[in-house]
Amino acid sequence: MFEHAIQLNDGNSIPAIGFGAMIEPKDTYQAVLDALKNGYRHIDTAASYFNEKEVGQAIKDSGIPREELFVTSKLWIQDYGYEAAQKGLDTSLKNLGLDYLDLYLLHQPYDDVIGAWRGLEKAQKDGKVRSIGVSNMNPNLWKKFIPQFSETPAVNQVEFNPLFQQKELRKLMDQDKVRLEAWYPLGHGNQELLTNPKLETIAKKYGKNVGQVIIRFEYQDGVITLPKSSHPERIKTNLNVFDFQLTPDEMKTIEALDTGKGTFDPESASSEKYLREHLDVHQNG
Template structure:
């Protein structure tokens, strides 16, 4: 479960529901993030402790730095310390482009376990994936369905390939990412779609079908570009005004 600290209403329900769900803590995997307003060593320490308190747990399975802005080096040092203290089982980053990821990996004491970045059939992050692989960082996708953009669920290539395996376009897209060594976290509020999202481990795409889907890659973000100055201004201003 991705307990993104920015999504307050979602987190409120999750925090209240976890103790009542009846599932042993050892069978849950909780991920949360350090938001930009907490991007410093001391603020990140406080954010980690606050997350532990809210989630009513003595450890978090994975904590990520949400964006590569502000004093994220200080925040990462705080996460390294919490990792060594057992408060965090794994630490990583989110939205780190290759240049930022390489710089962090070269000087960090603990290599990020995960880099969670926009990844879907239209933005496959091929270059970034190779650098993550080189530095031993697991590539994780947010937005594996491109949040419905570009008619992802009715794409003729995905639908045509999926039909061969008795699967939907969405299931085909997930299977492509999984076979590309990308961890996926599909989001849905519908039970039947959640069940479909789990039902992707009983088939394998052929190399020919994988190559067809690789051809859908446009190599650009459908949401925002961290190399665009206007986007950076927007995100950093959001980081200063939205306190978590």
């Protein structure tokens, strides 16, 4: 159904490139509308982005039939637990103005992860969600939680870009054909990445910018990519990556950029403390 789609282990398909809506609520409506007008059919938001209403309004005003869109949201930690997860989902559906989500994720690996996952499984059986998955699970957390799940996640959304290619994690995920979704796919403005001479050389060859080369690399590597931007021209160019193909040698060149290090450690106590203190979907929403 979707052009340039990736097959998930539950039989559903997902557009390989989506629009990451982790942007300011005041900029969300126009950015999502611009994305949809430029051909995006996959929108990724979350309760903790505090912009589900704006995303939903843009979807409605776009005039695009619901069945032609793929919409993702994520459950925040205050709504973890079996019953709480189902209520959290209902809140997201109400905010988005939708009857169902194409994908729903556990956003962080804290608190009652097992109970929350059971809540997602129930929502999937009830038809409120088509696919379910997790986010920010590194190899240790993957080995801790996934064996306790009755249903295998369809995706794991984690930090991924040429400097941090999650090779150990992908080996674990590949065992169950779980797809990786990339947040910070362009390195969150990391100039070491965006001005890399090897990437600039490849970009010049194809008449593209470095960001387009990176997204193309991720697409060819089987990664679901979620670039975000509120700039109309960048929104447009980030999707314009299907008219060229990197050679095997170029793929190897980019693979060799991996440092094995990211910017976010989900097991860090300081990371968990920061998220708890700064993001409360009940108080701040």
